[in-house]
Amino acid sequence: MMFMTPQTALMIGIVAPLVTALLTPFLGVRANWRDVAGPIGAVITFVAALHVAGDVMQGGSPEWVLATLAPGIDLSFRVTELGAVFGLVASGLWILAGIYSVGYMRGNHEKHQTRFAAFYAVAVHAAMAVAWSGNLLVLFVFYEVLTFSTFPLVTHKDSKAARDAGRLYMSILVGTSVVLLLPAVIYVWVMTGRLDFVSGGILKDAVSSEVVPWLLAAFAFGIGKAALMPFHRWLPAAMVAPTPVSALLHAVAVVKAGVFTMLTVVVYVFGIDFLSASGGGTWLVWLTSFTILASSFVAITKDDLKARLAYSTISQLSYVVLGAALATSIAAQGAALHIVMHAAGKITLFFCAGAIYVACHLTKISDLDGQGPQMKWVFGAFFIGALSIIGIPPTGGSWSKFYLMVGAADAGMVFVLAVLSLSSLLNIYYLLDPVARAFFKPKTRQVEVEWHPLTVWPPVITAGISIGLFFYAGPFLDLASAMVTR
């Protein structure tokens, strides 16, 4: 890739998913070509993201200015350390999710596969643009585009349940972003006269510390995609979508765009030192702790596998927001790492849930009793993914949990350690429960198992990635520490 400058790579990473989306309808009549286009677009995007991340690690920050949105505010892309991390996660997992979704949609004989593939790629485009946005306004722009482009995916089944879920999805995500996030962004713009991302933040001398908790609240609740309670209900509702959507978008791209935005705001707009000095983040530490535990308790009560995973996601997202709210450099690094680690783990779990559904149309955990031996690979992958979410070595999830705990101790918030430990115990209970039932309980239902191979290999690979991230977390650790020290 010697011929590619970081800036070209940036352009390719933004444009490739969009081109994939635009080509899809034209390839609609040739299903094989259409279904190859997605993964090819994903590989191109991922290579570009690798290149961009490499440049950022060496201290670069590639930039691409497209147009002027407002005096002094360009429609531009510029990659921060955190943006490089999120870009890698979104594009890398898109490769596997793209392959998986072909298997899922075909194995399940879903309708409107072309429309599905096109909006899927648009959503990834929006996620990449969020990751690499050059300022807060551009970030907001693509945050909204992400909401609207995922709506047709959530309502894909066109049933009454899907439509109701679509309404809830739109009203919470659009409502919070318009009523809280947008004015927060504009307030920062009015107070500082700028919106670009600067290490150490831009608010330090512009607003007094009494304003900080309120402004932080406008961001924390305005970023509905971070699914902080009480604005979390859209996420379980979105599970009505086909599983590839839940896997890539509602475990990786969309929700991670939410927590990514939150972390970006804290690190590059507030500045960790300013937030910590003002003490404006303390209330958020309590609220995220509450969300972590409360959604775990709800998850235990869910018998539907995808619903349980959704509540687990809500809990895990609050880990990232917690890392931001603690406002120490170690905690922020832990939050950045958790974006990566949770993505790999949770996408594995969703891949498995979808694979089980395609194979034998089981959705309830109570029906999984004794099915393990028939589906060894899938439940094996589920086990590894669950370990990573819980945070047990040798999986990637143990790194982020470790950093978060050190960060909490650093901030002098010892009760957070208790919250994180209790949460791990709850995770063990409700995530390992399906695996234990599948292997150790007697079979209650005889089902016909009919695999689509493209649904089995992606979870196995992502499970492998979860283990790999334990041994090769180096580049992400470097980017995370560059985020807070540069």
Place this chain on the structure above:
Amino acid sequence: MTLSQIIANLPGLVVAIPLLLAPVVALVPLSSLAWVLAVVGTGLSLICAVLIQGSVTGGASYSYFLGNWPPPWGIEFVVDAASALTVVIMSGLAFIATLFARQGLLAEIAEKDAGMAYAAWLLACGGLSGLVMTGDAFNLFVFLEISALSSVILIALGSGTDRRALVAGYNYLLIGAVGATFYVIGVGFIYAVTGSLNMADLAGRIPDVPQTTAVMVGFGFMMAGILVKAAIFPVHIWLPAAYSFAPSAVSALLAAIATKASLYVLARIMFTVFSGTPDVTAIAVEFVLIPLALGGIFVGTILAIYENDIKKLLAFSSVAQIGYIALAFGVASTAGVAAGFVHIGNHAVIKGGMFLAVGGFAIALGRRIDLDSMVGLGRRMPITTIGFLICGLSLIGLPLTAGFISKLYLVRALIEADMIFIMGLVLFSSALSVAYLWKIVEVLWHKPTVSTPVPETPGLYLPLWMLAIGNIWLGVAPAPLIEAAGRAAMQLVGGM
């Protein structure tokens, strides 16, 4: 006439061309020729407007004396950043609506009425441009009447498809006449006190005369009249019926430009003519304009949510959008007035496009469009539907469309003016507005009862797509409009 003479007379020509062509068009027996002349008229008018806009980009402003009679006796046309921007927006939209009218208007009116219809069309365009260009308070009344009477004819033409158009036209005639009368009574009071009718002259004289009740009453009557014409809540009652029963092409024309001219006049009178009595205008803004604007925003949005007839729904939405513009003017800062002008431009492009799309649906399906008839149109008429959708997403302020830029600048102006509570109301209503668009979007791709594709003709969807692309262009690269709006605001309130 030499070229330089033409250039010197541009401010007159932008108004005169459509007005003078109107009687010619009325006599043309051939409907296609009448349409060609209407396109030529609005097209030339647009060229003039663009040239005028070009001449004021440096911040220049100048006057044009009709018949070379100098003011305060003669009638003066004022060319500055504010009037030039408004006129360029209006004539651009009028031109695109005229392109649509080739097939759009003839599908809904009798062939023999075509000549008269295009004549009224040109009169409305010329009258509304005159409203913006004039610098004379009484001459403004004349243009108000020209545009109102021709609009009534255009609305009543809808009786070919729906007899309720007659009532709608009649109501507009009556209510519009009341508005115009109020305005002219106000002008009478001010004339009695100051002895002048020229706006610039008035602005200089009003602070010098004793601040009697006469000035306040005159101001009050003038404002009340303009509020009726601009369809500010609660005197918007003529608008929903007028927009929804007029022929589709007329709805698009009126929705895009009619109230915009009156909103401009509102700003002009408040901020320049009465700039010398800031305490009077401050009362009007604080106790009248802002509360009524907020009322319009919420009433319009809520009525739109419960409305199933699409043209009526769009009309209610217009009441709300007019509220946003009035509210922006009510902020009364440079940033606020600039936000108002930005939304005048953006809303013209948004709502013009949506009415064109609904017109396309109505003509293709041969029926009034309600929510049920929209079911599955995404599959049956994809080109028109996607155009409609782009404009609709712009209406609710999706980023990368024009509507988002409007919202951004309105909220920014409100924060700068420390009107945080009002900002909260604006954003809440903006989130509500998603509801009425979304109930349409939901049904567009449902399985239709009849699933045969409907043929779509370029004559109907090309004008729509010009506006749809305009929405995206103004959302991605809005800098020229924002700068022009900023200059317009400086022109009107810069001195305050």
